[in-house]
Amino acid sequence: MRIFGRILYALFAVGLFLLAFTYSRDIMMTKYIEDVFGNSLTDENSEYPKYYYFYTSIPDYHNVNPIIEIDSNGYEIMGYEVLQADINNDNELNVETFLYIIVYSDTIQLTNVEYLQFENTTNGNTLDINLSRFKTLNVLNGVNERGYVYLEKDLFLDEDFNKISLIDNSDNILVNENVDIEETDFIIKTFIENYYLENGDLPNIDDLSGLSDNDVFPNKPHVATEYAYIFNIAMAVYFVVIIIMTYMIYFKKKKKRY
Structure with a gap:
């Protein structure tokens, strides 16, 4: 005992x-x-862009210009291109491109918000993206089936999605807006591959002349x-x-x- x-x-x-x-x-x-942001993550008086902490901290590279940018009914839905890159033991470059999604409101609690739905209104095909709360903040991230924020870009390109809906846990549609995601929206891979071909390495913060002109940067861990x-x-x-x-x-x- x-x-x-x-x-x-x-x-x-x-x-x-x-x-x-x-x-x-x-x-x-x-x-x-x-x-960093003040009382709102979209504080216009902040020296930082919207959601700076979030998309900039995701390895390894990001584009500061969002692919998805929706502000409707008190909700904001943002989608940023992020890319993971590494060089394997055979000196080969591996890159994977993802969409990092944020849902936020500075006036409405997101407790009952459940998921995002992308829809092709022509054929009726849909894609549901689960949402997960970020720590104790009133912020939700889109997550894959393993609960990670890395959403493969092909999920959004396999279908010609033209509608996005934000849906709560009672299946109420909170937001329903047009969306347009194209292959040409994802630009980081080309820069990284070209840099690797020329230099045999990955760019860092000191090698940004070609990238920063297009608002592409390495991730910035926030400590x-x-x-x-x-x-x-x-x-x-x-x-x-x-x-x-x-x-x-x-x-x-x-x-x-x-």
Whole structure:
């Protein structure tokens, strides 16, 4: 029985650690994003473009000009081209192009928003894209069947989709707008392949003369180091609580009654 109790206590300690760790990290990131954009991710007074934190942090390259840009009924739906690139052991370049989708509203809670639907109104074919909340923010990302934000571009090019709908969990259509996605909208691959043919390597932040003219850039990981104090406080509180609890449960001797 004593061993079982210790196992339960260890599980409790691990669970409490994970809670403190993830919650403090979420608070750090939320505060960072709020300080970058202000109260709204579309704050016109911010020095950063809309959704700068999101699409710029996705490896490995991005185009700052959205392929999808819809503002309707209080909702914004944005789609950005992103590309992953690597050179394998045979010195061959591998590239994969994706569409990174954001759904946002600065006036409406997105709690009940369920998915996006792309439709070819000529033949009735549709494509449903599930949406997942980004941490604690009122932001949703389009995700694939594995829950990742990398949506293969061919999903949107296999059909001539001309309508996009935002749908809630009661199948109500919140947004229904025209959309037009063409192969020529995806431009990063050509730049990366040409650079590789000329230089035998991938471009970085110092090699952007040809890319930046077309608003193509390497990803920019955002590190909120100035908010590390939040994480440090959370961890300090956790260890203090655990030390006190451990002492009270296992080390403090009960006073004898006479």
